[in-house]
Amino acid sequence: MxxxxxxxxxxxxxxxxxxxxxxxxxxxxxxxxxxxxxxxxxxxxxxxxxxxxxxxxxxxxxxxxxxxxxxxxxxxxxxxxxxxxxxxxxxxxxxxxxxxxxxxxxxxxxxxxxxxxxxxxxxxxxxxxxxxxxxxxxxxxxxxxxxxxxxxxxxxxxxxxxxxxRDDPAAAWRELGAFQARLAERLSAARELRIEAEGTDLTLRVDGRTWVNSDGKRNMPSGEVFTGPLEDSANGTIRFTVPSSPRGVAVEDVELTFRDGEVVAARAARGDEYLQRTLATDAGARRLGEIGIGTNRGIDRPIGAILFDEKIGGTIHLALGRSYPETGGVNQSAVHWDLICDLRDGGRLTADGEVVETHSDAGAFE
Amino acid sequence: MxxxxxxxxxxxxxxxxxxxxxxxxxxxxxxxxxxxxxxxxxxxxxxxxxxxxxxxxxxxxxxxxxxxxxxxxxxxxxxxxxxxxxxxxxxxxxxxxxxxxxxxxxxxxxxxxxxxxxxxxxxxxxxxxxxxxxxxxxxxxxxxxxxxxxxxxxxxxxxxxxxxxRDDPAAAWRELGAFQARLAERLSAARELRIEAEGTDLTLRVDGRTWVNSDGKRNMPSGEVFTGPLEDSANGTIRFTVPSSPRGVAVEDVELTFRDGEVVAARAARGDEYLQRTLATDAGARRLGEIGIGTNRGIDRPIGAILFDEKIGGTIHLALGRSYPETGGVNQSAVHWDLICDLRDGGRLTADGEVVETHSDAGAFE
Incomplete structure (x- = not known):
């Protein structure tokens, strides 16, 4: 079978x-x-x-x-x-x-x-x-x-x-897209986001930036809304508890500390050499190009492929390096490395002090 | 092994x-x-x-x-x-x-x-x-x-x-090319060719046409000299005793009779329907676009792939349809179908009455 x-x-x-x-x-x-x-x-x-x-x-x-x-x-x-x-x-x-x-x-x-x-x-x-x-x-x-x-x-x-x-895969994708449109609308009104989880407390600003509704047309699967944070706004520390495999290199438990948008401390339990080398690629590699919110409840665990992992419902990801111009982000770099922080075990995302529900609690995307 | x-x-x-x-x-x-x-x-x-x-x-x-x-x-x-x-x-x-x-x-x-x-x-x-x-x-x-x-x-x-x-494949190909250059030179002086074998007696003219030395650069393997016969010159009957597999169709024992360059009778023991349909494709499909002489003694039997079969040392092939412009041939057609006549069992090719040795009897190409 x-x-x-x-x-x-x-x-x-x-x-x-x-x-x-x-x-x-x-x-x-x-x-x-x-x-x-x-x-x-x-x-x-x-x-x-x-x-x-x-x-x-x-x-x-x-x-x-x-x-x-x-x-x-x-x-x-x-x-x-x-x-x-x-x-x-x-x-x-x-x-x-x-x-x-x-x-x-x-x-x-x-x-x-x-x-x-x-x-x-x-x-x-x-x-x-x-x-x-x-x-x-x-x-x-x-x-x-x-x-x-x-x-x-x-x-x-x-x-x-x-x-x-699903009976009609395209219809299911349209439904997720509609949910994400509402999420993106709510986030568009936000000035500051705060990510909290064990070992993580990071703030960054997104006011004036555009949230993109990634509804499965460019990534299949998708299930994500994302934007480019203000390039000098990130402050605090974040732990990326989901393993990453950039170009086949195993990198685990990355911890980054930001001051005014720039990485000032970085370490990885595994793959630290790769992390340090990547941060040294160019100036933009030390700043954030993206913050994304995963919404796909059909993806409940990481598989070591970023296409899937960054879409896990209940996770946040930040990308070091190049931003997507359509978000209004202006960070330039040869690097674009997505790193994932799992909020499902007691973490949360707040926008100007208010908790953001990053997934629908009812319907097809449970 | x-x-x-x-x-x-x-x-x-x-x-x-x-x-x-x-x-x-x-x-x-x-x-x-x-x-x-x-x-x-x-x-x-x-x-x-x-x-x-x-x-x-x-x-x-x-x-x-x-x-x-x-x-x-x-x-x-x-x-x-x-x-x-x-x-x-x-x-x-x-x-x-x-x-x-x-x-x-x-x-x-x-x-x-x-x-x-x-x-x-x-x-x-x-x-x-x-x-x-x-x-x-x-x-x-x-x-x-x-x-x-x-x-x-x-x-x-x-x-x-x-x-x-061979020790040096490229050198072996250059050696065959040199033999073929002499053969092409001899044929360039010919006016009329005659092909004789069991069931075959066909004449055609090649004066004024260019013989091409196919020395392995465009076909690998090669081992052939060819030209385009005068379009109205073929007269007589020829039997193609080597099976042909145009586009995967099995065609065997084709017999064609020409009068002033045009096919006036045609039959095949196998694949006759394909033969008749091909001859009806257009006007040029009933005339010859090529006569070629196989010289490759490393190819001693047909394998059902024309790339190899037409190069068998000791065979002649004629193509119905389109001629190669570099030979001086002017026949136009959507068809180019090579058919092979084996001369190794008592057949011969003569040029203005003189037997043509189509392969070197000594050296690497035995």
Whole structure:
């Protein structure tokens, strides 16, 4: 017995094409994943043809990404080819499906080279961000292992997180979106937020900033509202009790102390070297680019994939580094590292002294 | 024990990059194959990075090509997207690696739709033909089955056909190229060719046409010289005793009778319906676009892949349909179908009455 059925693959493909990307006839849709996502990729290819669009599959083989990081020369690290640019400029929609062979594949890659690559690819990223785009995840054995689950349990977990187990997944996403719209409206009136939990007492300001309702169109799953805090406003200490796995590096129990927006003390029980190196990347890496509130009650525990973990209902996440311009945030950095603080065990979020309910207590999202 | 070793994969990748495509720093190299060629694709990716080029892998998944033929709408059959055009226009070199899951995958596809697709893609094909390009084959279980061999025997056969078993494969190809250059020079002086074998007596004219030395740079393996015969010159009857598998359709024992260049009688012991339908495609489909002479003594039997079969040392092939402009041939058609006549059992090729030795009797190509 397997938890994931062919019908789930079809429903996922339809959700991605219609709810997430709103694919229209004649559009060129670039879909990127690994060979492990073959069933979903084939279903997407068919679904895109049925919608009279152009499916452009970019299928990664085992080992190729690792080889690239190991073998790329200056040219490949610091520039990009004209065909990569044409793709980014001309595609109408982009779908990236995480389907790892090994979630630690880049653990031995040089972070300096990874950062160099991210910097040189920034113009391509900007081109893509102007279009419809979505990131999602396909359950693989490596993903299950990272989550500490069997493959069947992990597939069932992914299905629940994406609402594929609901009668009408798109309707469920619209319902969550409506709840989040109300939450974002309430937060838009706030000046100061305070995060309290064991070992955590941090304040920051969000007045004048825009809260984004992440309703599953760009991240599938989503379940988050976020903004960019005022860059010099964070004060206090926060403990991120949910483990983080940036680029396959295990980092646990990060504690950061901020003064006037800047990190003045930082330590991690595991991965401290990575933490210190990341903070030293550039000036913006020591300031916050994002505060997000997870609302997805279908995600009840971390799986080691930030796409899911930051959406856990009852958590807050802060990102070191680059802010999203649509929030009004202006922090610039090559870094954007989300770190998660769990409020479910006695923690709370207050806005100007008033507790914020970060999830609906009734209805579909319990 | 397996006949194909990792070292063979590395040698094949190096041969393709250097001898076939002459890859230079900064070039964008588009490589197309299926997931079954993963070991070669990974080796090529690394080899291209080592040569400071941009590897662009386009990896096909099982079933996707069949789905495309079944599901494509008018738009996809009659046009192409701007990204496909940008790839064809901007890539510096193209490598296509046959690595079929099933050599009969398109046996049920509608030939009209296949032809429509070929017609609409012709501008892309033309763009690619102006650059360096090469077609090759990677041994797969389906390829072995088509050849009637075990996988090990088939891998060893492919290795021999590509000269990967020689000390210096590129040097072996240069040696065959030099032999073929002399053969092409001798044929350039000919006015009339006559092909004689059991059931075959056909004459055609080649004066004024250019003989192309196919020395392994565009087809790997190659081992062929070819030209386009004068379009109204073929007279007589020819039997193609080597089976043909155009697009996965089995066609055997084709017999064609020509009068002044045009097919006036045609039959096939197997696949006659396909033969008749192909001849009816357009006016050019009833005339010859090519005569080629196979010289590769590493290929001693047909395997059901035209890339190999037309190179068998001691065979002649004629193509119905489109000629290659570089030969001086002017026949136009959506069809280009190579059919092979075996001369090894008492047949012969004469040029203005003189027997043509189509292979060296000494040296590396025995």
């Amino acid at each position: 397997t938890a994931w059925r062919d019908a789930d693959t079809e429903r996922m493909a339809a959700l991605l094409c219609d709810y997430c990307l709103d694919v229209q006839p004649g559009q060129q849709v670039l879909v990127r994943s690994t060979t492990l996502a073959a069933p979903l990729l084939r279903a997407l290819h068919a679904a895109l043809l049925e919608r009279d669009a152009w499916p452009l599959l970019r299928v990664e083989l085992p080992g190729v990404e690792e080889d690239f990081h190991a073998l790329a020369r200056d040219r490949q690290l610091d520039a990009f080819g004209s065909i990569a640019e044409a793709e980014a400029a001309q595609a109408d929609a982009f779908l990236t499906i995480q389907a790892p062979f090994n979630t630690r594949a880049l653990a031995d890659a040089d972070p300096q080279r990874i950062a160099r690559l991210a910097r040189s690819r920034a113009p391509l990223t900007e081109l893509r961000m102007r279009k419809r785009w979505c990131g999602t995840l396909w359950p693989t054995p490596a993903g299950a292992q990272q989550a500490g689950m069997s493959e069947d349990a992990f597939a069932a977990f992914v299905r629940g997180a994406l609402f594929l187990d | 397996t006949a194909w070793r990792d070292a063979d994969t590395e040698r094949m990748a190096a041969l393709l990059c250097d001898y076939c495509l002459d890859v230079q720093p900064g070039q964008q190299v588009l490589v197309r194959s299926t997931t079954l060629a993963a070991p070669l694709l990974r080796a090529l990716h690394a080899a291209l990075l080592e040569r400071d080029a941009w590897p662009l892998l386009r990896v096909e998944l099982p079933g996707v090509e069949e789905d495309f033929h079944a599901l494509a709408r008018d738009r996809q059959l009659d046009a192409f997207g701007s990204i496909a055009e940008a790839e064809a226009a901007q890539a510096d070199a193209f490598l296509t690696i046959q690595a079929p899951f099933n050599t009969r995958a398109l046996a049920d596809a509608d030939p009209q739709r296949i032809a429509r697709l070929a017609r609409s893609r012709a501008p892309l094909t033309e763009l690619r033909m102006r650059k360096r390009w090469c077609g090759t084959l990677w041994p797969t279980p389906a390829g072995a089955q088509q050849a009637g061999m075990s996988e090990d025997a088939f891998a060893a056969f492919v290795r021999g056909a590509l000269f990967l078993d």
